[in-house]
Amino acid sequence: MNGFLEQMAAGERIIAVTGHFGSGKTEFAVSLAFALAALGRGERLALADLDIENPFFRSRERQDALEAAGVRVYSDPFHGRNGSELQVISAGIRAPLEDEDCRVILDCGGDAPGAMILNQFKKYFTQPHRLLCVVNPNRPGSDTVEKAAEHIRSIERTTGLAVTGLVSNAHLIYETTAEDVLRGWEFTSAVAAKCGIPALCACCMAPLVSRVQGRGFDVFPVGMYMRESYLDKKV
Numbered sequence: 001m002n003g004f005l006e007q008m009a010a011g012e013r014i015i016a017v018t019g020h021f022g023s024g025k026t027e028f029a030v031s032l033a034f035a036l037a038a039l040g041r042g043e044r045l046a047l048a049d050l051d052i053e054n055p056f057f058r059s060r061e062r063q064d065a066l067e068a069a070g071v072r073v074y075s076d077p078f079h080g081r082n083g084s085e086l087q088v089i090s091a092g093i094r095a096p097l098e099d100e101d102c103r104v105i106l107d108c109g110g111d112a113p114g115a116m117i118l119n120q121f122k123k124y125f126t127q128p129h130r131l132l133c134v135v136n137p138n139r140p141g142s143d144t145v146e147k148a149a150e151h152i153r154s155i156e157r158t159t160g161l162a163v164t165g166l167v168s169n170a171h172l173i174y175e176t177t178a179e180d181v182l183r184g185w186e187f188t189s190a191v192a193a194k195c196g197i198p199a200l201c202a203c204c205m206a207p208l209v210s211r212v213q214g215r216g217f218d219v220f221p222v223g224m225y226m227r228e229s230y231l232d233k234k235v
Contacts, residue, residue, distance in 0.1 A: 019134030
């Protein structure tokens with residue numbers, strides 16, 4: 001069993017995911033939802049698409065596949081079915097948040113403005129929860145340890161919530177190499193030391209997993225579920 005995935009499966013049931021714009025947080029959130037569903041433990045699972053801040057990649061676009069895997073998806077009032085870009089979310093998201101037997105992943109928007117939406121649900125964060133921040137050193141706004149640390153602090157200031165764990169995701173899309181993943185983990189570890197927040201895992205595509213395992217950290221395989229929904233669309 002992947003140690004990181006076991007933490008997510010056995011720990012706090014509310015898992016909010018944030019990160020810098022373009023860090024790969026939506027790909028991570030969707031991959032985590034599929035991975036938890038694949039464990040087959042019979043628990044209720046939900047994913048809420050809360051990204052209404054420049055949502056280029058939208059987890060709700062994978063609603064059919066997620067729900068077929070056993071993950072209930074919440075998004076806008078139209079359930080993502082009309083292709084709308086309305087900056088609203090469904091009130092239905094409160095259902096899994098209030099269901100103590102449901103594990104729910106919250107896919108938040110990028111940066112502090114995108115994470116601000118969590119303020120609407122502040123009362124649910126009085127119970128145990130995780131607030132994960134995806135760290136990608138290949139993005140201009142988080143390409144130094146100092147920038148990445150300030151980015152995390154800005155999210156915490158905006159939401160009034162403490163980030164509880166960092167996820168390394170040093171992706172360069174299809175050009176990502178094992179060396180990129182390893183450098184990303186070193187970078188995220190430095191950010192973790194500066195912020196006093198644990199680094200939990202390094203993400204990479206499945207073909208690279210065998211090349212980065214056994215290095216003293218958990219590796220979490222991510223899919224490429226979101227590519228076709230935006231940059232790889234055929235026109």
